Amino acid sequence: MGAYRTDEGKPLILPAVHKAAQIILDKKMDHEYAPIDGQASYQEKCATLAFGEGSSIVSDNRYTACQGISGTGSIRLFFDFMHKFFPNKSAKVWVPTPTWPTHKGIANAAGLDWAEYRYYDSNKRVFDVNGMLEDLDKAPAEQIILLHTCAHNPTGCDPTQDDWKQIFEVCKRKGHFCAFDNAYQGFASGDLDKDSFSLRHFAHNYDRVAVLQSFAKNFGLYGERAGCVHFVTSDAAESQRVSSRIKQIARPTYSSPPIHGARLVDVVLGDKDLTASWHQSLVDMSSRMNSMRIGFREKLESLGSTHDWSHITTQIGMFAYTGITTKQVNQLKDEKHIYMTGDGRISIAGLNTGNLDYVSEAFHNVTKHGPLGTD
Incomplete structure (x- = not known):
């Protein structure tokens, strides 16, 4: 089962999330539609979490964010965008062997073909860095490369920071568009910064990067479907163009994203004490x-x-x-x-x-x- 359980085998409501829910209730917040791409405050907090506090990507507005329907919906929104707007119409989605099986199904549903790159050495039961580097290098230029930010599903084997730097150099040289499935930030090691090294290294050195964010695991919001898609851009003007195009896809797909889960994340990340409580929950869960x-x-x-x-x-x-x-x-x-x-x-x-x-x-x-x- 892809859900965290306590030592008693029960679902866990994080204390910070519980308090955030009470805050929302006390404020008697309405149930009006959210904007097509979600609330701006939620987008910015999600981006800061992904790219890091003080990131120039956020301060210079070199990104576009759109609230997605948790991880699966965010991946689908990204694939739909790439199918419609990525210049290389022959590009495939390259996924690791093995990967979360649904990745392939989402790619197919969006009209994209997929291919595989080596990732796991089943004989040694370790990450196959040489195989991955070789396959990404031999792939045609300008492919769509799906990467797991941390806590690779299903193997649990992650590249080292040095491995990630080598992977980055190959992807940049080949002009690949790199998308990070960011389902477990903070949930892997308990350290949000350590868990996000891969995507931050890519995003701050390259603008063909997307982050597909989910708060199912690290906030325990499995059924609330809170997520976000981020595109790194070259400047604020490009951010506006990408924003317009991604909303063209979201509007006929689901029109407006769900508000409650996004509000919970927004409240927690907007309150210093609740954020600290959430950080401690991440440490506790990963430690257990x-x-x-x-x-x-x-x-x-x-x-x-x-x-x-x-x-x-x-x-x-x-x-x-x-x-x-x-x-x-x-x-x-x-x-x-x-x-x-x-x-x-x-x-x-x-x-x-x-x-x-x-x-x-x-x-x-x-x-x-x-x-x-x-x-």
């Missing part, structure tokens, strides 16, 4: 998930597993790419009622002190007499 990673690996090792489970603790974020086979996945489902995707991706957020031993022992039992998928 990391402790579950460590506990999962240590329990498997204490049970005498002969497999190398170090990849569990070198990965980051909500998911772990365990490396078990499809047969083992089905065994866990049928015999132990432990559910995950067919490629062995398990929700770390679903682990807790009450089920960690059960899950670890079940994993050990289905793997002790045979290899993992890549052993």
Whole structure:
């Protein structure tokens, strides 16, 4: 499941979000339509969060923002824009292997073809930097490159900062348009700045960049569908032109974005104390998930597993790419009622002190007499 759970296995309403909801209620705010591209105050706060406090992109108005329908809707809005306005009509959307499967479906629905670049070395269970660099370099010029800002879904394997700098150099030299799926900022490491190094390095050194922002995970606003699309531009005049065009797409698609989730984000990010509370929640959530990673690996090792489970603790974020086979996945489902995707991706957020031993022992039992998928 792609949703955070507490150690009691319950959904979490972040304290800052709870207080923001009360503020909105006390102000007796109306339910009028938002502008096609969302409220300006929400756009600016989203941009500052993405590009960083004091960013020249924000101060110089070198960006265009449009509120999107969480992550999926923001990606679709971006793909629709690229299909209609990107000059290279033969450009494909390049996604990592593997990626969130819906990326491909959204691209197809927007009328764009997709291709894949190498990302994960399944033999070593690590990020394949050389494969990615080679594929991006060999791709035709001016392609649309989809990148995961942090906490890559599904592998949890992220490039290092040095890796990102190399990726940037290739993308810039080839003239690729780089779009960052920014679903987990602050939710990966607990540090908003650390988690956003990739997109900020690209955005402050290159203007063929878009950020596809979601507040489902890091604000816990799964059903509120709060997101935003940002295009980095060369100057304020270009920002106006892009804004006009993206609204041409949003208007016949959903006309006006939902207001409540955006208001919650706007209120939290506009209040110093609520922002501090939110930051602490990010630290708490990421720390709990990391402790579950460590506990999962240590329990498997204490049970005498002969497999190398170090990849569990070198990965980051909500998911772990365990490396078990499809047969083992089905065994866990049928015999132990432990559910995950067919490629062995398990929700770390679903682990807790009450089920960690059960899950670890079940994993050990289905793997002790045979290899993992890549052993």
